[in-house]
Amino acid sequence: MVGPHDGGPGAALRRDRFPFGPLEEGEALVEPILGSWEANMDHALTRSPIDVCSSRGEDTVVLGNLGVVRVLQVNARSGEFQVREGDLCLLMPFGRQDRFGYAELAYAYDCPGTIGLLAERTKLDARLLLPLPDGTPYSLPQWAAYGRYFTAWDNWQKAYGCWRTQVADDDPANHLVFGWGGGVAFAELTLARRAGFRVAMTAGSDERIAFLREHGITPVDRRRFPDLSLPGRRERTDRDRHQRRRASVEDLLDVVRNLSDGHGVSIFVDNIGEPLYDVTLNALAREGVVTTCGWKAGMRLSHLRGAESIARHLHVNTHVWRLPDSPGIRDFMETGGWIAPKGSDVIYDFDRVPELADGYASGRIGSYFPLYRVNPL
Template sequence: MITTDAWVLHAGPKGGGPVAGGAVNLRRETFAFPDLGDDEVLVEPLYGSWEANLDHALSRSPVDVCRQRGEPSVVLGNIGVVRVLRTGRTPAARAFSAGDVCMVMPFSKCDRYGYAELAYAYDAPGTIGLLARRTKVEARMLLPLPPGSAYSLPQWATYARYFSAWDNWRVAYACWRAQLPDVATEDHLVFGWGGGVVLAELELARRAGFRVAMTAGSDERLSFLARKEITPVDRRTFADLELSLRLDERDPELVARYRTAEKEFLRIVESLSDGHGAAVFIDNIGAPLLRPTLKALGRQGVLTTLGWKRGMVTETRRAVECIKRHLHVNTHVWRSGDSAEILEYQATTGWIPDPEMIQTYDFEDVPRLADDYAAGRVTSYFPVFSVNPE
């Protein structure tokens, strides 16, 4: 057996539902796991990225991952940069040497085309994540970092947001072009609700020639977006949009507040798109904002998503969506076989977050990171945690 210092999540009570997120369910303790299999590699995590799936797991929403996996406790954290310590016996494992620094690709189980079905250190049984001083991964899940890279390890640790954005944008753009193969991108707007993945995706849209705009809720983030040549939109001016889920309460005050917010939001989108609406709308928020999102989407527009931060159950009017020729794109992470190509694109084009965009928490401060993320106090688009010294 191998033992390690780790932040551990234990199973909730049988039949229990979602709970408060954050660090309340994390415990720092010694965690034991079986020795290396022949096709596995022992690694020490250097930096991990705090992803939305960590918050989902800690809040046991939509599921208790421990109970889903049939395990009393798990170690989370499936995105980050690790250093190889020793390897198993197979040629795939021995392709790595002690000291190699790699990304972890979170594909524990894929379908026949290479798309993820079960994620490492989330819902894949028997996997041990990066919230530990040492862990093990299958050799096939390691992708070496480019030698002599100009970028820091914390910068590289954010790769999942970029890899996921690359995959989602490729599909969304292809869908948009399927209906409008011969129009200029410069005349069309790509709009996104804020977040690191959306930021990365809008950079791709800008490189493709689109007008791009993104919401943010702080002066710091609005200023940052402007520096990245993304039109900043202050969501504080229409904060009541999320009241859309409460319109069935028929409270006149709520309805009035929502309509005022919606009117202002649509006015902004119309002004940015010359009155045509968004060509592509990137929405990873979900249910609370779907109503205004669809109203802001232009004809032949694409609503694209790879997340559901605030609600995964949505409802649309199919007739309206058909008549407006709206296409809905849903993706999840990326295709495993595309990993090396996306990494090369990042390395050669500089499509990677600036160092000042990254907020790093020490291993001892993981509970504070969990609480900050759950409470919306993380100011960075790219929160990471350090585990072992470089």
Template sequence: MIKADAWVLRPGPAGARPGPGELVRATVRLPEPREDEALVEAIMGSWEANMTHALQRSPVDICRQRQDPFAILGNIGIVRVLRPAVAGFSPKEGDLCLFLAFGRRDENGYAELIHGYDMPGTHGLLATRTVVPGDCLLPLPPDSRHPLASWAGYGRYFPAWDNWRVAKRCWRAQQREAEPSEHLIFGWGGGVALAELGLARREGFRTAMTASCDDRLRVIAEHGITPIDRRDYPGLACPAETGPEDEAARAHRRAERALLARLDTLSDGRGCAVVVDNLGGPLFPTTLRAAARLGVITTCGWKAGMRLEVGRAAECLRRHVHVHTHAWRHGDSATIRDFQESTGWLPEPWLTAHYEFDDIPQLARDHASGRAPSYFPTYTVNPL
């Protein structure tokens, strides 16, 4: 058995939907690796939205869904190989690798279940040692010119690469002659949106993104993306149950009109060619109105709500394409890594907010409340 120091999430009580869970420090024992598995130690991890979903037990209690007595979260980060797999592909002992959190894949190599989240029997990087599939270890480039703190944030970038690839091709399917410099790509704030708009900007598109604090607005501007201050549009996220004549509804309509006017100006009246909306929830109706005719609404996350409502007739008449992706294709991982190494399409080290292993509960609280001081919160497990 493998012994490890870990932050553990246990199942909620049976019966009625349980409230939020909490991470508890514990010494755990994990099964010895199978022939196709490697024993690794986590060096640095990145806090991901699915970790917050797991703690909130929303949309599900993953421990109960997996039928496991506990779960160790942590899907994205850098590990060092302690004992390579003896069958199949595996980096060698001592190699530093990106951990690719593929639990179960479909026949095309896309993730169906995520290691350390909803894949039964798997445990992630919030532990000093853990067991992972050997073919989910992607070695870092030898003598990389980028620091580990940048690579640790790759979890926002790999899904962004995949989502942008699909969204752009869908847009091109209806806009074969269009010039990117004449079209606006807009994103609601978040690390994946920042990465995705970075790709769009590299390809010559106009880009704009929202944030609601000065530090993040500055980061957006420093990436060459037009920052839009959400605080200038109070009432934008109107609760669905608000009546049409309530003051909250009127405030929402005023805010939405003002935002759409700003986007209209930035796009020279065309509207948004692509809207990157990984929030959903109460902002989704505004997303639909912001998208141009022949526009694309694309998402690879659902932070503010899973369920969306659309008027199918209106979407057909405006020829909107809706793109939904999850994670990325396993076989594209090395290509994305090499693109990052060669282009520097990575978060700069100063963009990461770092926490020590002892401070993981505080990191969880900061992320859940929106107080994490960065798009890329990372944590140390073992010293390098």
């Protein structure tokens, strides 16, 4: 539960009782098993880019919109929904949808009245529950990271489709897909690799570099470019800091040129935002696509519209995915083995969730797939 903010992200969490009424028609009572810690939870705790409590008009909010739950009870006529008591399901994070099935408000984030998975029991709209495949060979921790994969699937479909509108028939093997580090970018680059592209991604630790290399992605050590991000407000008049940044940027662009035969990045997965956005654009090839489905560090971006037009750069922005596509994405993960690698997660017990929140915010968690356990299987 997130309440008054008086420090770091972990300090904004409070363990308390959260009452809710009886099940209304179409609702399910569920027992969260594993939840996935996501950037939207960090945004909620830091009150940026919005204060979700104020936005929802509520004093406290129970976070957690992605995870595996066990169904305890369903208030519905027999056969009305696809879930039954005892089923293990994935929560689809749709609060309010538009007419095409895309999310306008996210469940357990900015959608009023929604109760998340950071609770021993919660109730939700049964239509948001997607059962796990019967007899799946994959573990619950592997499935619990699905949010990053569902998001990556949707974003990749749109980015690749846009790229093909301008580069209709060239071999993907001639082109580089690059990403700033993160779990969604990792999932997306594995799709790009399956499509035949060269793939590379930044990482800031030996553990992550080894992980990327193990899964066929060329790692680019972020520590080689220590001043890559835009100077902060206090550094903007520091000429030496700007010179160091120019050196870091040029060093990274050299790496990109070497990986792309001098052409630049054909599809750049940038879920960071403002601190690195100018680097992303400088690294793009002609007819390149910059694609994003998140905004970890800065939502306000600017670019030279004429330069982007002349270079025929396409900008793709997506959010979540389309609810009717959910079963198909799940089945693609199951049949194609496109899922979080076994053992790649890290799991925090429920009492350690504030520690998880602080570790995520400060970049101390090595895994791309941080999870929290609420109830035993």
